[in-house]
Amino acid sequence: MFELRLTCPEDRVEPITDALDALDALSVSVEDADADTDAERALFGEPGMPPPAQSWARSRVVALFATQVAAEEAARLLALQDFFEGCDVVAIAAVPEQDWVRLTQSQFEPVPVTSSFWIVPTWHEVPAAAETVIRLDPGLAFGTGTHPTTRMCLRWIAGHPPKNQRVLDYGCGSGILAIGAALHGAAEVDAVDIDEAAVGATRDNAAANGVALNAIGLPDAAKGAYNTVLANILATPLKVLAPLLCAHVAPGGALVLAGVLERQTAELQQAYADYLALEVADTEDGWVLLVARRPA
Numbered sequence: 191m192f193e194l195r196l197t198c199p200e201d202r203v204e205p206i207t208d209a210l211d212a213l214d215a216l217s218v219s220v221e222d223a224d225a226d227t228d229a230e231r232a233l234f235g236e237p238g239m240p241p242p243a244q245s246w247a248r249s250r251v252v253a254l255f256a257t258q259v260a261a262e263e264a265a266r267l268l269a270l271q272d273f274f275e276g277c278d279v280v281a282i283a284a285v286p287e288q289d290w291v292r293l294t295q296s297q298f299e300p301v302p303v304t305s306s307f308w309i310v311p312t313w314h315e316v317p318a319a320a321e322t323v324i325r326l327d328p329g330l331a332f333g334t335g336t337h338p339t340t341r342m343c344l345r346w347i348a349g350h351p352p353k354n355q356r357v358l359d360y361g362c363g364s365g366i367l368a369i370g371a372a373l374h375g376a377a378e379v380d381a382v383d384i385d386e387a388a389v390g391a392t393r394d395n396a397a398a399n400g401v402a403l404n405a406i407g408l409p410d411a412a413k414g415a416y417n418t419v420l421a422n423i424l425a426t427p428l429k430v431l432a433p434l435l436c437a438h439v440a441p442g443g444a445l446v447l448a449g450v451l452e453r454q455t456a457e458l459q460q461a462y463a464d465y466l467a468l469e470v471a472d473t474e475d476g477w478v479l480l481v482a483r484r485p486a
């Protein structure tokens with residue numbers, strides 16, 4: 191692989207990247223040419239600030255080509271264009287071979303939920319302290335245990351093992367909560383999501399963990415009353431789903447909600463007030479876990 195590196199002013203970034211795409215670059219990325227200097231400029235749109243620009247005053251464009259000839263030809267053709275004015279070719283260089291799989295894997299370590307309940311990537315050895323283990327790889331669907339909302343739900347499951355219960359994981363993502371509930375003794379676990387990719391990932395992850403889930407599917411696969419209903423989504427959909435989720439909670443059962451920021455607690459409590467009284471059961475990194483129990 192060969193990299194063609196260019197610098198160009200902000201107003202040239204779009205025609206340059208379009209042209210590189212048209213010249214069959216395998217990938218094109220844009221970086222701040224002034225990164226790590228006093229001239230570095232953040233592009234994130236902060237609340238109350240103007241929307242972020244698409245590129246930097248001085249942008250570095252890096253295009254990847256399969257061969258040196260292709261990279262050189264692209265540089266030559268670009269240099270002939272009017273819109274190349276103000277741009278410079280910095281280098282054409284071979285990209286060192288990397289073991290990308292190993293590099294990616296090295297970023298994901300086992301995650302402890304409690305001292306004995308761990309989420310462990312399949313390529314990683316199980317830590318000695320781990321008695322209950324979910325084997326899970328980062329994949330297409332959300333939920334690999336690296337997010338505080340997932341960890342809080344799993345911590346709740348570990349602290350309130352759903353032994354012999356019927357459990358619903360609503361918005362299952364990777365299926366991590368459903369698998370966690372099954373590993374903690376649930377008798378029957380249903381996992382549903384609006385995203386087909388999540389449904390597929392849940393099916394695969396349950397099988398990989400040797401866990402038999404009951405129904406795995408789109409939201410209408412959730413049927414009847416459950417002793418525990420888990421939903422780690424986000425505040426806005428959770429508000430809309432209030433009547434539906436509460437209707438699935440059996441007498442004496444628990445509703446466990448995550449994906450809610452601390453400052454959204456009151457609005458969620460208000461949205462659920464007609465059905466169930468939500469209380470803050472846990473907090474982590476500005477997120478809250480809200481739990482309500484239906485009277486028996």
Ligand SMILES: C[S@@+](CC[C@H](N)C(=O)[O-])C[C@H]1O[C@@H](n2cnc3c(N)ncnc32)[C@H](O)[C@@H]1O
Pocket residue numbers: 331332333334335339340343359360361362363364365366367382383384385388409422423424427431449
């Ligand atoms: C934040 S992820 C949580 C995944 C996993 N349960 C966890 O705790 O890590 C939210 C999931 O909810 C799903 N979702 C969002 N809105 C939904 C809805 N209205 N009904 C069902 N699932 C929904 C998304 O597709 C996504 O997979």
